Amino acid sequence: MNLLPLFQWFEATALGTAVRESLWLFPVIECVHLLALALLGGTVLAVDLRLLGLGLRAQPVEGLARQMRPWFLAALCAIITTGIPMFLSEALKCYYSPPFWYKMSLLLAALAFAFTVRRRVISRGGPSMLCKLTAVVSLALWFGVGFSGRWIAFY
């Protein structure tokens, strides 16, 4: 399937054009994207560290995850909402950027993992090896998303 026409259409959308033609819109959106990253990273780290037996060790895993969830979801909404106009403004560059495709694949994997396996491990508990493995996979996936995201600018 050739996705190039779709990405050309993305690039030509009114939103993409507006962001591309504005001097300050992209930087401002990018700042919000970064601030959301800090919150997203913080909420993921707090729970994954706990699954590893580190950080907020005295808190029950499920209670901690429940308290983090609204902030995680808010950060996720903010980071996706700001990511879309940035993507639209340079959709063709993204199409030809390997890090972009890595990032999107890892993002889908990280989200799928967070809402299935990780959620189940958090609510049901289980042997500590399983908890630790879940945390390591989660951290690795999100790290990959952040890492490849930054590299869209370089390649």
Next chain:
Amino acid sequence: MDLPGFFQWLEGTAGSVAIRESTLLYPIIETTHVLALCLFLGMIVLLDLRLTGAGLRAIAVSELAARLLPWAFAGFALMAVSGLLLFYSGPVRASRNIFFQIKMAMLMLAGGNALLFHMTIYRRVAAWDLDPMPPLRARLAGAASLLLWAGVVVCGRMQAYNWFDK
């Protein structure tokens, strides 16, 4: 030698040139700087949410501070080392950049705010540790911290743009 002269000299050193001209080193240092944000600011934001009374109300303030701040310090160390290397790779342009100057000022204010918090209202944390809504001074410290660190991030990102470079 004055400060601009020193930055001029620094920019000519072998290490500075090596980072600036490398294809991999600069992106790796910059990526480290950005991702350490999750470790540093992520932990700080969680504590600040608790201090402002906005979230995590069921967890004791002292527990959050004791368990999360060591991770925040580790994140800060990563940010400081990678940030110094980024500055070292181009000190002349960075030092003249208005966003960099504002960032450094806000960084010091954020540090001062944290120091003040720990030396004053946090000393008496036992009295309000479990309060869902901490006392006004703690809420103010948390709000100031959120605003100042957000400012540091915004200015750091804007530093890439040379709109006001002299």
